[in-house]
Amino acid sequence: MELSQTRGKIYQNRSRSLRNAATNFTLTSRKTVITNKQLTWLITVAELLGGTSSMLDMIFFYGFYTTHSQMTEKKENFGKWLPLLYMASVMAVLIVSFCILIKKIADGIKEIVRNKDGDVCVFSELVFCGYNHRNKNENEVRFKRKLWLHHVRVAVKQAKSWGRSTKVTRKLLITRVIVFATTSFVIGMTAWGIYQISDIVYTKGIGLGLLPSLVVSISNIILPNIFIKVSKLEKNSLEGSTALILYRSLNVRLLSVVVAVIRVFTRNYGSRVKPYTCTDHEDKTDIRATCWESILASGILQKILLTELALKSFLTFVLDPFRKMLKKLFFRIKIMRAIGTLRFNVIRHSIDIINVQVMCWIGFYFAPWYPLNVCVYLVVIFYIQKFAVLVNCVGTPEAHKVTRSTTILLTGKLVSFILVLIFLIVVLGYLEPSKGCGPFATFYVPWLCVEHFLQVQNKASHMFIFVDHMGSPSVYVPLLFISLTILYFYYSRSNRLNETAESIKDLIHMENQDKQYLASKLMQRYLTSSTKKPNLEKQWRDLKGAILPFGTTPGVKRGALSQQMKKLATDLMTTSSTNQFNKKAKSSMFKKPFKIKSWKKKRGKKKHLKTVVRHPVNHELWFLHGQL
Amino acid sequence: MGTIFGKGLYTRKEITEYTTITYLTRNEIEHLLVKFMKLASSQIKADNQYRVPLGVLMEYPEFGANPFGDRLCKTFSSTGDGSLDFEDFLNCVSTFNFKAPMDTKIEYIFQMYDFDNDGEIGDDDIKETIRRLVGERFEYTPVEEICIALNKQTDLDSAGGISFTEFKAACAKNLDFQEIFKINIF
Numbered sequence: 001m002e003l004s005q006t007r008g009k010i011y012q013n014r015s016r017s018l019r020n021a022a023t024n025f026t027l028t029s030r031k032t033v034i035t036n037k038q039l040t041w042l043i044t045v046a047e048l049l050g051g052t053s054s055m056l057d058m059i060f061f062y063g064f065y066t067t068h069s070q071m072t073e074k075k076e077n078f079g080k081w082l083p084l085l086y087m088a089s090v091m092a093v094l095i096v097s098f099c100i101l102i103k104k105i106a107d108g109i110k111e112i113v114r115n116k117d118g119d120v121c122v123f124s125e126l127v128f129c130g131y132n133h134r135n136k137n138e139n140e141v142r143f144k145r146k147l148w149l150h151h152v153r154v155a156v157k158q159a160k161s162w163g164r165s166t167k168v169t170r171k172l173l174i175t176r177v178i179v180f181a182t183t184s185f186v187i188g189m190t191a192w193g194i195y196q197i198s199d200i201v202y203t204k205g206i207g208l209g210l211l212p213s214l215v216v217s218i219s220n221i222i223l224p225n226i227f228i229k230v231s232k233l234e235k236n237s238l239e240g241s242t243a244l245i246l247y248r249s250l251n252v253r254l255l256s257v258v259v260a261v262i263r264v265f266t267r268n269y270g271s272r273v274k275p276y277t278c279t280d281h282e283d284k285t286d287i288r289a290t291c292w293e294s295i296l297a298s299g300i301l302q303k304i305l306l307t308e309l310a311l312k313s314f315l316t317f318v319l320d321p322f323r324k325m326l327k328k329l330f331f332r333i334k335i336m337r338a339i340g341t342l343r344f345n346v347i348r349h350s351i352d353i354i355n356v357q358v359m360c361w362i363g364f365y366f367a368p369w370y371p372l373n374v375c376v377y378l379v380v381i382f383y384i385q386k387f388a389v390l391v392n393c394v395g396t397p398e399a400h401k402v403t404r405s406t407t408i409l410l411t412g413k414l415v416s417f418i419l420v421l422i423f424l425i426v427v428l429g430y431l432e433p434s435k436g437c438g439p440f441a442t443f444y445v446p447w448l449c450v451e452h453f454l455q456v457q458n459k460a461s462h463m464f465i466f467v468d469h470m471g472s473p474s475v476y477v478p479l480l481f482i483s484l485t486i487l488y489f490y491y492s493r494s495n496r497l498n499e500t501a502e503s504i505k506d507l508i509h510m511e512n513q514d515k516q517y518l519a520s521k522l523m524q525r526y527l528t529s530s531t532k533k534p535n536l537e538k539q540w541r542d543l544k545g546a547i548l549p550f551g552t553t554p555g556v557k558r559g560a561l562s563q564q565m566k567k568l569a570t571d572l573m574t575t576s577s578t579n580q581f582n583k584k585a586k587s588s589m590f591k592k593p594f595k596i597k598s599w600k601k602k603r604g605k606k607k608h609l610k611t612v613v614r615h616p617v618n619h620e621l622w623f624l625h626g627q628l
Numbered sequence: 629m630g631t632i633f634g635k636g637l638y639t640r641k642e643i644t645e646y647t648t649i650t651y652l653t654r655n656e657i658e659h660l661l662v663k664f665m666k667l668a669s670s671q672i673k674a675d676n677q678y679r680v681p682l683g684v685l686m687e688y689p690e691f692g693a694n695p696f697g698d699r700l701c702k703t704f705s706s707t708g709d710g711s712l713d714f715e716d717f718l719n720c721v722s723t724f725n726f727k728a729p730m731d732t733k734i735e736y737i738f739q740m741y742d743f744d745n746d747g748e749i750g751d752d753d754i755k756e757t758i759r760r761l762v763g764e765r766f767e768y769t770p771v772e773e774i775c776i777a778l779n780k781q782t783d784l785d786s787a788g789g790i791s792f793t794e795f796k797a798a799c800a801k802n803l804d805f806q807e808i809f810k811i812n813i814f
Contacts, residue, residue: 121781121782121798121801122777122781123774123777123778123781123782124778124781124782124795124798124799125798125801125802126774127754127757127758127761127774127778128737128741128757128795128798128799129799129802129804129805129808129809130761131694131695131696131761131808132807132808133690133694133696133724133808133809133810133811134810134811134812135693135694136689136690136693136812137693138693140693141693141694141695142763145761145762145763145765146765148761148762149762149765149768149769152769152770152774153770155777156770156773156774156777159773159777505784508784508785509784509785509786511785512785512786512787513786516787
């Protein structure tokens with residue numbers, strides 16, 4: 001027993017001294033003196049990329065915000081608030097991002113509801129609202145015409161798909177299931193591949209740790225293109241295929257980032273170290289890296305950003321021009337033409353933005369200045385993509401109506417946000433922070449700083465009583481019940497409104513069929529009558545008493561009936577002058593309802609420009625109502 | 629009060645009256661007067677009620693580049709021949725202002741698309757609209773299919789043409805309607 005106590009004391013002393021040494025090393029380490037100055041920059045870059053340099057103590061990273069060090073009295077006072085401020089800034093960023101995201105999605109929900117109602121008139125939008133009257137430039141008009149034709153062809157193709165037979169639908173369903181299974185398998189294999197590669201890299205120490213990031217970036221470029229080609233087999237609508245490509249590509253990106261993060265995390269975080277125990281084992285496999293948060297930020301987030309930038313620059317400035325050159329030289333070979341034709345894909349590049357946003361949300365905790373790096377990255381990428389669109393790519397961009405695509409992309413972003421939130425909850429609430437660096441070194445978990453501030457752990461405090469009550473079933477069960485009831489109310493109301501709209505459409509259709517039948521009967525009698533202009537009022541009275549079945553007159557072309565009725569109407573107008581109905585009808589038909597405001601001026605009458613309207617008159621309705 | 633652009637043209641008070649009866653501000657009306665005068669300055673200076681003919685109006689960029697420029701002029705022309713005086717011109721720009729209500733815009737736009745002035749948009753009107761939208765690529769456009777699909781979606785009562793009510797119902801569902809039918813003044 002004495003021996004074990006002695007050993008325990010030795011271990012305690014050793015661990016304490018190791019901890020102090022680690023702290024001192026982290027805070028006061030200096031760069032080794034390099035004699036050959038030409039190698040200095042190379043070593044610095046390698047250290048930075050490798051994630052082992054003292055640059056991790058810079059302001060960009062988590063390790064810089066350390067409170068427990070040699071400080072003056074002023075800094076000590078500030079040091080008390082630093083953990084809370086750090087936590088508050090992370091929470092503020094997440095809350096503001098969530099609010100903005102929800103607001104944008106709410107604007108798009110109006111459009112989703114409109115699409116779901118089935119009342120979207122794609123062709124009326126294309127034909128009647130297809131030209132933007134703000135265009136002044138001839139070149140712009142020419143480009144818009146080309147784009148409009150492309151849109152219309154896509155819409156016509158989609159309209160043809162509405163009338164598919166059952167056999168074709170079944171075949172399509174089988175194809176879609178196969179494609180779905182294949183793409184899921186590919187995504188799974190990609191994630192497994194990234195995990196294995198990063199495992200090899202970290203165990204054998206090759207490639208400066210860049211290989212996982214490179215594999216992630218390459219898969220993010222190649223796989224979305226494969227998904228785009230494969231989605232053509234599924235023959236979905238434009239919105240459907242856009243959504244599928246988006247979610248599949250987003251899955252690849254998120255999985256690859258998650259797998260890489262997990263790999264680096266398990267390597268650097270290691271097994272949970274018990275306090276006051278010796279961590280210096282021979283194989284050194286479960287020693288937690290000092291300041292693992294900064295290493296994670298540098299190891300994953302920075303590297304992914306740098307490799308993506310390098311890869312995109314290589315593709316835009318080297319590979320794509322080479323492909324274009326191949327097409328020009330071997331334009332007779334079909335494969336070369338296919339390789340050399342480059343089109344700008346809006347969805348693929350939008351997914352890049354979502355990916356960067358996700359990394360920004362994650363990276364803000366581990367490297368508070370990471371969003372600044374992302375801003376610089378985005379500015380550079382903008383000019384690279386501009387070059388790609390203007391120089392490399394050809395043809396019209398794909399027909400994506402901006403408002404509809406935005407909603408799909410924002411929904412993908414919301415899903416990514418929820419995953420990021422779960423990850424950050426685990427990091428802030430369950431993982432032990434670094435003991436040697438960072439603002440949360442003195443806390444068991446980072447969230448404790450908020451609990452201490454709010455005095456939630458003190459059972460006598462008001463905050464504890466409030467939180468305890470809010471977290472109890474007596475609050476959240478009724479809230480859940482009320483939310484579900486409200487959702488059900490809106491769902492059933494929208495269904496009822498849909499049914500009402502359908503029944504009104506059917507009524508309008510049936511009314512017109514009645515009208516056409518009556519009119520066709522009248523026309524037949526008029527045409528077959530021996531006298532030139534018969535008394536039609538008598539004939540209408542005869543028809544009124546008859547039992548009339550529904551349906552239009554066979555053989556009568558659509559539109560021909562209304563034209564004949566218009567001619568007949570004018571004939572009747574010219575002949576009958578004593579009829580009261582005709583007088584009224586004449587006055588309503590030919591008088592242009594200008595509302596002229598009389599101005600007592602030298603220059604005479606002026607029109608009231610706001611209400612000058614010529615109302616289009618429905619000849620058919622006048623005729624039938626007048627006669628009946 | 630005095631005149632703004634020489635004698636015989638509009639006084640300050642008249643410009644103020646125009647601001648009350650249109651959806652334009654004073655600055656916008658003055659700017660439009662300058663633009664309108666550039667089309668036929670000597671004739672307008674001589675007679676401020678001068679009607680600029682259709683051929684001259686097509687030199688105005690918003691009408692010239694617009695495939696429906698001539699239809700716009702004919703719709704807003706009080707004589708129906710496509711010539712516009714300054715009040716007709718103001719009426720046109722005011723209707724295409726963002727402050728103008730949707731109902732007013734839809735009524736004028738319906739007349740713009742009703743090429744044969746029969747009170748409804750038939751197949752011929754639709755074909756003419758497509759021809760103007762597409763330009764020289766009209767031969768490669770699936771016009772018949774567009775007409776069938778459009779009538780199926782918009783012609784609710786299957787009357788053979790799109791009536792004003794049906795046109796209004798179709799246009800009102802477009803969220804970008806106000807942005808599309810807008811003429812920039814400056």
